Amino acid sequence: MGSYRKGILGPFRGKVGNVIGYSWRGKDLMRGLPKESSVAATEAQLEQRAKFSTVIKFLRPIKNIVGTYFGKEQGTKSPFNLATGYHLKEALLPGTDDTWLIDYPKVLISRGVLRGVDNPAVAAGGAGEINLSWTDNSGQGSADATDKMIAVVFCTEMAEFVEFNPQGTRADGAAVLKVPLYLSGTLAEVWMTFVTENGKQVAISSYAGSVTVP
Template identity: 50%
Template sequence: MATFEKGILGGFSGKVGNVVGARWRGKNVMRSLPQRGDYTPTENQILQRERFRTVVKFLTPIKGLVSKYYGKQQGDKSPYNLATSYHLKEALIEVGDDFVIDYPKVLISKGDLRGLDNPSITAAANQVVNMAWTDNSGQGNANPLDQLVVVFYAPDLEVFQVFEPAGTREETAVQLTMPAFLSGSEMTAWATFVTADNNKAAVSSYLGTVTIT
């Protein structure tokens, strides 16, 4: 891109031949038109695009949560960028010509806070999920008031249900009520602890699956 003060006919806007003129930040600028031609992506490029599409489609609905709890900015890479990179490398399974998310390897958060010990989930009536864990307060940097965050995902519906916060570390058990429309759905779940000020998070735990009744 080039700038100019006075052309033969003064400044211009639009396309003339293979040159485009415009006004940008108070200056007259010119740039050449991009080269166009036949382009056929390679098989590897197609696969990489499909991998990326699968990960982004999965993470986008919980981008806000992942952006808060997936570590710290590293250079020009945001927490969400870091989460995307991890899932591209570690949490995909190739099935024929497609890719699917490897749910046990999904991480909704990443950090140095002490995580959950012995977490479990079970279904109860009226769309309730009972969750339990062991109170490990005082071990390492675990605080009894650390907040529990739980994320459920219904693969068939491609719907997330987030409980933030769902309880505290010292409680050891909570009841989580799902929306009625999720009744009958099999849901995959993950949970983590975050500090009360949201500055630190644990590496999340995979909780398995549960069918909402």
């Protein structure tokens, strides 16, 4: 991989011959195309690819949240890279026929040092509504009443996410999450977290539970 400020015709994107041009963190970069291998992948390699594919497919739709709130950059690893690594190690369950499943209670949508969530719970509300509740722990440690609450709902049967960013504050103790009515009758997994009002500190998220969308 090589970086450059001015190519022959300036920065470019995509493939030109056997070179690919792209941008990464504000830098214009080039790399050669990988050589095709004639060696068959091992069982361990195939397993790792299947795991990686499962995690990326799950996280990509909520990249704007995990890519912002999953810790801080560590060298070349972005928050989204860190989230991917965590879920590969901690949030997968073996399925059938060499497939992998997301272990929903182990999922994290954020990771930080802010005081987290106490007693999160979900319950069915009105049509298309999920009632989310928690204990207001404002004033305990780093917790502030104005901390913003962020929630993510994943309707498993439709493989569809609904984000609530933000949806009230820590002091509220409860929120009504309104999801599209076409998701009624589906099972939803719910996670929540807190972020400071200035967005600089975030808590480790909590799994609030699962509920059938009314």
